[in-house]
Amino acid sequence: MTARHILAIDQGTTSSRALIFDQQMQVVATAQEEFKQHFPQSGWVEHDPQDLWQTTLRTCRAALEQGVCTAQDIAAIGITNQRETTIVWDTETGETLGRAIVWQDRRTATMCRTLRDAGLEDLIVAQTGLLLDPYFSGTKLKWILDRHDDARHRARAGTVKFGTVDSFLIWHLTGGAVHVTDATNAARTMLYDIHRGTWSAEICDALDIPLEMLPEVKDCAAEFGHTDSEIFGPRIPITGVAGDQQAATVGQACFAPGMVKSTYGTGCFALLNTGTTPVTSQNRLLTTIAYQLDGTPTYALEGSIFVAGAVVQWLRDGLGIISQASETHALADRADPAQEVIIVPAFAGLGAPYWNPDCRGAIFGLTRGTGPAEMARAALESVGFQTRDLLEAMHADWQDTVAAPTLRVDGGLASSDWAMQFLSDVIDAPVDRPANLETTALGAAWLAGMHAGIYPDMEAFAAGWAVERTFTPVMDPDDREARYAAWGRALRATLSV
Numbered sequence: 001m002t003a004r005h006i007l008a009i010d011q012g013t014t015s016s017r018a019l020i021f022d023q024q025m026q027v028v029a030t031a032q033e034e035f036k037q038h039f040p041q042s043g044w045v046e047h048d049p050q051d052l053w054q055t056t057l058r059t060c061r062a063a064l065e066q067g068v069c070t071a072q073d074i075a076a077i078g079i080t081n082q083r084e085t086t087i088v089w090d091t092e093t094g095e096t097l098g099r100a101i102v103w104q105d106r107r108t109a110t111m112c113r114t115l116r117d118a119g120l121e122d123l124i125v126a127q128t129g130l131l132l133d134p135y136f137s138g139t140k141l142k143w144i145l146d147r148h149d150d151a152r153h154r155a156r157a158g159t160v161k162f163g164t165v166d167s168f169l170i171w172h173l174t175g176g177a178v179h180v181t182d183a184t185n186a187a188r189t190m191l192y193d194i195h196r197g198t199w200s201a202e203i204c205d206a207l208d209i210p211l212e213m214l215p216e217v218k219d220c221a222a223e224f225g226h227t228d229s230e231i232f233g234p235r236i237p238i239t240g241v242a243g244d245q246q247a248a249t250v251g252q253a254c255f256a257p258g259m260v261k262s263t264y265g266t267g268c269f270a271l272l273n274t275g276t277t278p279v280t281s282q283n284r285l286l287t288t289i290a291y292q293l294d295g296t297p298t299y300a301l302e303g304s305i306f307v308a309g310a311v312v313q314w315l316r317d318g319l320g321i322i323s324q325a326s327e328t329h330a331l332a333d334r335a336d337p338a339q340e341v342i343i344v345p346a347f348a349g350l351g352a353p354y355w356n357p358d359c360r361g362a363i364f365g366l367t368r369g370t371g372p373a374e375m376a377r378a379a380l381e382s383v384g385f386q387t388r389d390l391l392e393a394m395h396a397d398w399q400d401t402v403a404a405p406t407l408r409v410d411g412g413l414a415s416s417d418w419a420m421q422f423l424s425d426v427i428d429a430p431v432d433r434p435a436n437l438e439t440t441a442l443g444a445a446w447l448a449g450m451h452a453g454i455y456p457d458m459e460a461f462a463a464g465w466a467v468e469r470t471f472t473p474v475m476d477p478d479d480r481e482a483r484y485a486a487w488g489r490a491l492r493a494t495l496s497v
Contacts, residue, residue: 003075004454007063007236008445009056011081011165012244013102013266016055018063019438020074021445023454025464027438029067031059038099043106043348046099049087052165053172057231064232071232077173078240078448079224080247080440081165083188086140088151088162088213091176097148097160100168101140104266104306104348108139109357115139120206127193127200129278129287131355135304137164138190142207155213164189166241167215173238175228181215182222183292184246192217194278194289194297220246220291221451240447242291244440245269249290249300251443252408252434253462260394260405262387263440264413267351268308270390271300274398283393284353291447293458301397303352303390307345307361309413311379314347321372329418331376340483341365341378342490353393356495364490380419384426385487391427406430406470410439417471425475426484435466 005028010017014037020029035051064070084103089096101107112132115121121132130136141162145151154160163171167181186192186199191209193200199214218224224238242250245263249271252261257275262268271290278287278299290300307314312325322328342364344350349357363378391407407429413419414433424431436442449455456464473480 003073005067005069005073005075006445006449006452006454007060007074007077008441008448009060009077009079009169010244010441010444011052011056011079011169013082013104016052016059017441018056018059019441019445020063020067020069021442021449025442025445025449025455029063029069031062031066033059041107045102045104047085047102049089049096049100049168052100053169056169060232071227071234071236074236075454076237076239076448076452077227078444079166079169079238080242080244080444081169081185083164083185083243083245084135084137085165086137086144086162087165087168088141088144088160089168090154090159091161092159094176097144097151100165101144103135105140106134106348106357108134108143111139111143123202123206124190125280127195127203128187128190129194129280130188130190131284131286132190133355134357135351136188136190138203138207138209141209145209152208152210155210158212160213161215162213163215166243170224170238170241173227173231174225175230177228178225179215180218180224182218182220182241183289183297184220184243185241186217187289188243194287194299197297219293219295220250221293221447237452238448239451240444240449242444242447245271245302246289246291247443248410248440249273249443250446251439251441252410253465254290254408255458255462258405259408260391261408261410264308264383264409264411266308266310268305268383268387270303270387270394272394272398274299274301279398281393281397283396284355285390285393285397286352301394303393305386305390306348306351308383308386309411310347311343311345311382312413314345315376315379319375321375325412328376328380329416331373332380332418335373335377336369339365339367339370339374340486341370341374342487343375343378343382344490344494345379345382346494350495352390354495359494362490362494364493380416381422383413383419384423385484387423388427388484406432408432408434410434410437420471421474424471425473426480428473428480431471432467433469433471435468
């Protein structure tokens with residue numbers, strides 16, 4: 001072998017994965033390892049940062065072994081990661097200031113309300129494109145700093161650093177030599193001015209966050225440093241980084257304005273490419289960076305659903321009505337069509353376009369005849385209903401969007417024919433499932449490989465994107481609108497509690 005392979009790291013919310021792609025961008029080896037979730041209080045979600053690092057390291061080594069590769073066979077590393085999760089560490093000792101606070105964590109909801117009452121949200125929306133919400137890194141970082149007496153002093157002295165997961169992994173991979181991030185991850189911190197391409201001194205000052213602790217921001221395809229020789233032996237360049245949803249957007253080749261992708265993992269994240277023009281949402285969507293190449297950001301409107309695939313996990317782990325996720329689809333097929341059970345899965349509040357961190361999940365339409373089949377159908381349908389909410393908000397915000405754009409889908413739940421057919425029915429638009437469902441890792445791999453010179457340019461990469469199946473609407477229009485109206489009533493009732 002020669003160095004014509006790419007190692008892609010996909011560090012997610014529940015597991016770390018490593019994949020090796022060959023020169024044709026095909027996966028030749030993969031390794032995955034789950035890690036423990038910590039829930040110290042209601043609404044709090046934490047990870048042990050060492051779990052993130054060690055599972056990443058072990059899966060990389062396992063993938064290399066499985067692919068019969070050494071570091072000399074790897075031309076570059078691409079990294080994609082769970083976004084917004086917040087880590088603070090001491091660069092002299094390598095120790096972290098407590099656990100990582102995960103993107104799902106809601107502990108700073110009261111802080112956000114206080115800051116909103118003080119008038120900070122307008123500044124945050126104008127500069128970052130985000131809303132003032134516990135979802136993002138900014139208030140998580142302030143919470144950590146507020147609880148460590150000398151942390152701000154040490155940060156100003158340069159010995160305490162903040163990073164999202166990508167920064168933390170790169171710091172470890174490079175033996176502590178590099179403290180960097182990319183524009184897509186920076187754009188999710190609530191501290192980064194997406195228009196000027198700099199950290200916002202005004203927002204950092206308002207949150208009392210020292211600028212000295214923030215990483216250098218680079219393009220998604222750039223020189224992020226080299227692995228330390230003690231990690232894999234020969235040093236490997238890190239040349240591609242993007243947050244998971246942006247990496248999926250790249251992997252889906254959504255490079256033209258108007259293209260939309262939706263990823264169904266723990267949550268659901270839909271991104272609409274708006275080109276080089278940032279669009280300010282009037283419907284509580286997020287304005288964010290889809291990717292940044294050669295110093296030029298491409299922007300997107302994003303809608304975030306906190307619970308998508310997680311509702312199926314709840315059926316399995318919470319209610320015990322299924323033993324594995326794949327059973328949900330067969331159950332849904334057997335559901336009584338006369339029962340109109342609706343699940344609003346607001347287990348951690350509701351994301352876009354509602355942004356209500358305080359409401360909780362609810363079930364409507366239960367009868368004595370309601371059983372596992374009806375619950376399974378309602379769980380899968382909730383994902384489709386929430387996606388339509390996002391798409392309608394996108395259409396209202398960006399008039400260039402065609403009435404029914406084709407939606408490109410990926411993520412674990414995208415493998416369900418039942419869920420994807422219902423999605424197509426409820427949004428009244430085609431749904432394209434790609435031949436390669438590894439779009440998130442593929443996006444990171446392409447960024448790294450394109451920069452390293454072994455993968456094609458954007459146009460050729462997009463031309464190679466292939467669809468595995470297209471789902472088209474078959475539901476009666478009157479039935480579609482009646483069912484969506486029932487969802488709307490259930491949603492309003494949930495929000496009013």
